[in-house]
Amino acid sequence: MALRFRGIDPESPNGGSPTVWLEDEKAEIVVQGWLPDEDQLREISETEWAPGHGAGVPDHEGVVRIPVRMIPFLRKVCDDAERAGLWRPAEER
Numbered sequence: 001m002a003l004r005f006r007g008i009d010p011e012s013p014n015g016g017s018p019t020v021w022l023e024d025e026k027a028e029i030v031v032q033g034w035l036p037d038e039d040q041l042r043e044i045s046e047t048e049w050a051p052g053h054g055a056g057v058p059d060h061e062g063v064v065r066i067p068v069r070m071i072p073f074l075r076k077v078c079d080d081a082e083r084a085g086l087w088r089p090a091e092e093r
Contacts, residue, residue: 003030006080007073009066018066020073027086029077033064040065 002024009017019032036044044063045056057063066074081087 004080006077007070009070009073011067011069018064018070020066020070020077022077022080022084022086024084024086027081029081031064031066033066036063036065 004022004024006020006022008019012018016034017032018034021030022028023030035041041063048055078087
């Protein structure tokens with residue numbers, strides 16, 4: 001696995017900082033974040049967000065929250081993935 005650290009939230013206390021990595025071999029962005037609170041999880045679980053996709057979070061998936069101050073790290077990891085050739089527009093796949 002070629003996991004590359006791309007950024008960590010410098011303002012999070014207690015060492016539980018949201019973090020972003022780029023996984024080169026699988027062409028994935030990996031995000032560590034805070035768990036949603038009960039109200040957020042209920043709304044996520046009860047809403048059909050996209051036609052044809054059921055409400056809720058499948059057992060093999062998870063939801064995390066990250067602060068908007070992490071936007072620069074998300075941009076960086078997306079730019080890194082694109083520069084590495086890991087992302088292509090759908091019409092090119």
